[in-house]
Amino acid sequence: xxxxxxxxxxFVGALPFANRVEPAPGGVPFLLLWFIGATLLTPLAxxxxxxxxxx
Numbered sequence: 001x002x003x004x005x006x007x008x009x010x011f012v013g014a015l016p017f018a019n020r021v022e023p024a025p026g027g028v029p030f031l032l033l034w035f036i037g038a039t040l041l042t043p044l045a046x047x048x049x050x051x052x053x054x055x
Contacts, residue, residue, distance in 0.1 A: 010038035
């Protein structure tokens with residue numbers, strides 16, 4: 001169940017730290033890359049929670 005806190009922390013808790021324009025790898029704002037990374041990690045957190053709940 002604690003794995004489900006990871007996406008929340010990535011989306012909300014780290015927002016003040018990731019809300020900046022520079023660096024912009026490939027011309028993409030850093031905040032957009034942060035959200036894409038958090039979105040891609042969310043299914044992993046849900047799967048880990050599901051796997052732990054099955055045991």
